[in-house]
Amino acid sequence: MSARAFRSRRTTLAVPGSNPRFLQKARDVPADEVFLDLEDAVAPSAKAGSRQLVADALKEGGWGAKVRAVRVNGTSTGWAYRDVVEVVERAGECLDAVVLPKVSGPRDITWLDLLLGQVELATGLPPGRIAIEAQIEDAAGLASADDIAAASPRLEALVFGPADFMASLGMRSLTVGAQPGGYTGGDAFHYAHMRILVAARANGLQAIDGPYAAIQDVAGLQRNAASVAAVGYDGKWVVHPIQVDVVNREFSPGQAEYDRAEVLLEASDYYSGRGLGAAMLDGEMIDEASRKMAMVAAARGRAAGLSRTTRFEPPVPG
Ligand code: GLV
Ligand code: MG
Numbered sequence: 001m002s003a004r005a006f007r008s009r010r011t012t013l014a015v016p017g018s019n020p021r022f023l024q025k026a027r028d029v030p031a032d033e034v035f036l037d038l039e040d041a042v043a044p045s046a047k048a049g050s051r052q053l054v055a056d057a058l059k060e061g062g063w064g065a066k067v068r069a070v071r072v073n074g075t076s077t078g079w080a081y082r083d084v085v086e087v088v089e090r091a092g093e094c095l096d097a098v099v100l101p102k103v104s105g106p107r108d109i110t111w112l113d114l115l116l117g118q119v120e121l122a123t124g125l126p127p128g129r130i131a132i133e134a135q136i137e138d139a140a141g142l143a144s145a146d147d148i149a150a151a152s153p154r155l156e157a158l159v160f161g162p163a164d165f166m167a168s169l170g171m172r173s174l175t176v177g178a179q180p181g182g183y184t185g186g187d188a189f190h191y192a193h194m195r196i197l198v199a200a201r202a203n204g205l206q207a208i209d210g211p212y213a214a215i216q217d218v219a220g221l222q223r224n225a226a227s228v229a230a231v232g233y234d235g236k237w238v239v240h241p242i243q244v245d246v247v248n249r250e251f252s253p254g255q256a257e258y259d260r261a262e263v264l265l266e267a268s269d270y271y272s273g274r275g276l277g278a279a280m281l282d283g284e285m286i287d288e289a290s291r292k293m294a295m296v297a298a299a300r301g302r303a304a305g306l307s308r309t310t311r312f313e314p315p316v317p318g
Pocket of ligand 1: 101160
């Protein structure tokens with residue numbers, strides 16, 4: 001993970017920034033993160049007015065421990081700079097991250113990083129506190145994933161955007177996140193998922209999967225979430241409160257995995273304190289690489305509210 005503090009993002013709830021009722025209701029949804037949207041969920045005629053609604057919703061509070069993010073419009077639009085300036089000037093102290101959509105290269109991130117820095121300076125906000133999450137959702141963005149992931153110390157996550165990605169590639173499906181009918185090659189998103197995951201991890205970032213739009217298809221959502229969780233993704237966007245529990249579950253470690261991670265961390269401290277880099281734990285070799293894997297699983301378990309049920313037993317001398 002990055003040097004920035006670990007934030008749990010098992011679920012990120014999309015909330016249209018133009019809808020006061022949804023902005024109100026989202027506070028009670030048990031998602032780890034919310035993003036108040038100024039981009040594709042908001043009609044062009046409502047974009048300017050939504051900035052104030054979003055800033056007010058942030059300032060009013062009531063978001064509990066959720067990560068509070070705003071998705072601004074992309075850098076190729078005429079809305080982007082005012083989205084950033086107006087929301088951060090009005091409510092920057094109540095904002096944890098800006099989600100930048102349609103990132104097609106590192107200069108998009110550099111632009112946002114500089115602009116955030118200017119607003120922070122002008123308003124007395126702590127420099128660099130507001131994080132960036134970059135949506136990779138077109139062919140150019142995927143091809144530049146490594147450069148994007150390295151473009152700013154503010155970056156905390158790369159987010160795959162299946163809807164725009166499907167459009168960018170010309171995939172023959174109109175259902176966001178679902179496999180294109182007729183494709184016989186396995187998972188049509190495998191390459192994009194892995195490309196983004198590798199770029200994210202190479203730069204210490206989280207990797208987050210995008211939305212699954214078929215709200216009633218809970219089994220499809222569950223399969224989709226389980227599959228990306230298995231390869232290492234940290235979480236997934238949700239577009240409706242009924243999607244939250246199933247996705248939170250898929251991205252939480254089970255009790256046994258969590259217990260093992262905590263025990264492994266304790267064992268690793270114990271042995272490294274005695275000058276040993278590699279040691280045996282319950283018949284398995286553990287070393288620095290296993291400690292890193294355990295740190296991720298332990299952080300996820302703690303964020304999911306799990307409590308440990310076992311402890312490391314140091315070997316009895318003799
Ligand atoms: C999300 O923004 C997507 O394009 O899927
Ligand atoms: Mg998109």
